[in-house]
Amino acid sequence: MDHNSYSDQYLRSILASVKTIAMVGASPHWNRPSYFAMKYLQGKGFRVIPVNPRAAGETILGERVYADLAEISEPVDMVDIFRNSEAAGAIVDEAIRIGAKIVWMQLGVRNDAAAARAESAGLRVVMNRCPKIEYSRLHGELAWSGVNTGIISSKRQKRVPR
Amino acid sequence: MRDDDKPAGFGFETRAVHAGAAPDPTTGARTTPIYQTTAFVFDDVDHAASLFNLQTYGYIYSRLTNPTVSVLEERVSALEGGRGATACASGHAAQMLAFFAFMEPGAEFLASTKLYGGSITQFGRSFKKFDWNVIFVDPDDPENFRRALTPKCRAIFVESLANPGGVVTDLEPVAQIAHAAGIPLLVDNTLASPYLCRPIEWGADIVIHSTTKFLSGHGNSMGGVVVDSGKFDWSQNDKFRSLTEPEPAYHGLRFHETFGDLAYTVAGHALGLRDLGATMAPLNAFLTITGIETLALRMERHCANALAVAQFLEAHPMVKWVSYAGLPSNRYHALAKKYLPKGAGSVFTFGVKGGYEAGVKLVEGCELLSHLANLGDTRSLIIHPASTTHRQLTEEQQIVAGAGPDVVRLSIGIESAADIIADLDQALRQAG
Numbered sequence: 355m356d357h358n359s360y361s362d363q364y365l366r367s368i369l370a371s372v373k374t375i376a377m378v379g380a381s382p383h384w385n386r387p388s389y390f391a392m393k394y395l396q397g398k399g400f401r402v403i404p405v406n407p408r409a410a411g412e413t414i415l416g417e418r419v420y421a422d423l424a425e426i427s428e429p430v431d432m433v434d435i436f437r438n439s440e441a442a443g444a445i446v447d448e449a450i451r452i453g454a455k456i457v458w459m460q461l462g463v464r465n466d467a468a469a470a471r472a473e474s475a476g477l478r479v480v481m482n483r484c485p486k487i488e489y490s491r492l493h494g495e496l497a498w499s500g501v502n503t504g505i506i507s508s509k510r511q512k513r514v515p516r
Numbered sequence: 517m518r519d520d521d522k523p524a525g526f527g528f529e530t531r532a533v534h535a536g537a538a539p540d541p542t543t544g545a546r547t548t549p550i551y552q553t554t555a556f557v558f559d560d561v562d563h564a565a566s567l568f569n570l571q572t573y574g575y576i577y578s579r580l581t582n583p584t585v586s587v588l589e590e591r592v593s594a595l596e597g598g599r600g601a602t603a604c605a606s607g608h609a610a611q612m613l614a615f616f617a618f619m620e621p622g623a624e625f626l627a628s629t630k631l632y633g634g635s636i637t638q639f640g641r642s643f644k645k646f647d648w649n650v651i652f653v654d655p656d657d658p659e660n661f662r663r664a665l666t667p668k669c670r671a672i673f674v675e676s677l678a679n680p681g682g683v684v685t686d687l688e689p690v691a692q693i694a695h696a697a698g699i700p701l702l703v704d705n706t707l708a709s710p711y712l713c714r715p716i717e718w719g720a721d722i723v724i725h726s727t728t729k730f731l732s733g734h735g736n737s738m739g740g741v742v743v744d745s746g747k748f749d750w751s752q753n754d755k756f757r758s759l760t761e762p763e764p765a766y767h768g769l770r771f772h773e774t775f776g777d778l779a780y781t782v783a784g785h786a787l788g789l790r791d792l793g794a795t796m797a798p799l800n801a802f803l804t805i806t807g808i809e810t811l812a813l814r815m816e817r818h819c820a821n822a823l824a825v826a827q828f829l830e831a832h833p834m835v836k837w838v839s840y841a842g843l844p845s846n847r848y849h850a851l852a853k854k855y856l857p858k859g860a861g862s863v864f865t866f867g868v869k870g871g872y873e874a875g876v877k878l879v880e881g882c883e884l885l886s887h888l889a890n891l892g893d894t895r896s897l898i899i900h901p902a903s904t905t906h907r908q909l910t911e912e913q914q915i916v917a918g919a920g921p922d923v924v925r926l927s928i929g930i931e932s933a934a935d936i937i938a939d940l941d942q943a944l945r946q947a948g
């Protein structure tokens with residue numbers, strides 16, 4: 355799998371298959387990037403479970419914060435990693451152990467060895483991307499900010515819930 | 517990171533017609549509606565808060581973003597191969613906004629001496645009031661930029677095809693010099709248009725247009741646009757603090773960390789347009805979007821006509837010299853072949869025998885060519901820069917900028933070439 359570029363189809367099918375996201379490195383501070391992403395994804399109907407040992411037991415955007423992935427008792431479809439590339443390695447192994455189907459590493463986060471382990475365990479992997487940006491790009495909202503989405507269509511756009 | 521497979525999959529002409537413009541979600545309208553509204557309702561207070569915090573996407577107020585204007589932004593960004601774009605009220609507003617994102621008082625930048633006269637004045641005089649200090653550099657030897665660099669330099673600015681003289685800048689080595697110094701290369705691509713040259717492919721980080729010219733193409737709307745390649749790493753050093761340090765106006769948000777390769781475009785709207793206020797009007801965006809749909813067709817004709825006129829002038833007894841990079845005799849011909857393989861544009865200069873006086877007579881004698889201060893129109897245009905666009909410069913600056921007393925500038929339109937040539941011929945005879 356080439357992790358330098360992903361087809362729209364690959365990203366679409368990942369985002370369409372996901373209901374529950376565990377967000378590792380979720381911050382309780384409203385002006386941090388992870389908070390932006392969590393709030394946006396919640397608004398689009400995703401369940402987002404924050405994971406952050408330093409905020410364990412607190413609540414972020416109405417969700418209880420867990421200390422690690424293993425502590426989460428319900429099924430997790432996707433693990434979204436807001437940590438540095440090195441730390442991502444152990445989190446990916448944890449994601450494999452809890453039976454997640456997708457590992458997503460945020461903008462600037464890339465760990466090819468961990469990605470290879472996840473892929474050989476049957477998980478799908480996205481690296482160095484933001485699910486908020488990709489979701490909004492594929493659903494026409496990112497274009498509202500003057501961004502080149504790469505999407506051309508003669509079909510009337512469907513509105514997505516906010 | 518961006519998805520390169522799709523945009524690259526569509527050809528230039530397809531992108532020129534379609535990029536950014538899906539049918540209207542509410543009505544199905546196929547052309548882009550003119551959203552002639554100042555503001556947009558919030559669903560509730562939480563929605564408003566998310567918008568003001570930049571946590572979600574949506575429209576608030578047309579000074580920042582507007583649905584018609586954002587179609588134009590995506591369109592130009594797609595044509596240039598950029599990540600995103602910010603439209604502005606004029607080309608000059610776009611230049612101001614492009615620098616505003618990262619300049620600070622005391623900072624410097626390098627700019628080519630071969631620029632539109634208005635840009636030389638904007639950089640050399642008005643930017644000084646913000647203590648943004650330009651150092652002008654002769655671009656004909658790219659090494660001149662390396663020699664002129666200072667620790668305070670934050671950017672290099674050039675025109676791909678320079679106004680007025682048909683000068684072609686050697687973009688590739690200049691980009692390398694900028695990147696070795698950890699600063700971005702900004703390229704004004706107005707005269708070439710993305711159909712002829714795409715500076716990002718040669719290493720430019722930011723591309724600026726006066727959309728007033730070839731992009732709108734019909735001489736009917738002012739506008740500008742700043743396109744970001746998304747490739748420049750603003751965090752590689754401590755020179756670009758306004759993009760990397762906490763932004764007080766957004767409660768300590770760090771633009772580059774939060775928005776990644778969208779940071780410059782988000783800041784262009786959320787800081788640049790918000791505070792400078794030089795927003796493009798929706799009607800102008802609509803006219804420019806419509807103009808861009810035929811960009812490829814128009815540029816082909818512009819270039820063919822310009823070459824025919826240049827060849828005619830080169831052989832004319834009243835003409836001293838012709839500076840058109842499309843002519844094999846021109847010193848920039850090799851660079852034009854590299855950077856502008858589909859044609860050297862339609863704006864160029866020539867020297868009329870008889871100097872300043874003859875130049876003035878010539879422009880006044882034209883019946884088909886319009887004597888006015890614009891370029892990139894469907895109509896053919898003629899001007900004598902020394903008495904008009906470049907008159908604010910000293911004579912020395914005029915000569916350096918290719919706008920000396922005998923210089924006449926043409927912007928060749930898309931009329932019948934024979935008619936343009938006949939009009940110039942009769943006016944040249946009168947001037948002689």
Ligand SMILES: Cc1ncc(COP(=O)(O)O)c(C=O)c1O
Pocket residue numbers: 606607608609632634635675679704706707725726727728738739740890891
């Ligand atoms: C190369 C170039 N850049 C910038 C500008 C300024 O654009 P505007 O007049 O839209 O402000 C012009 C205008 O002539 C131009 O020719």
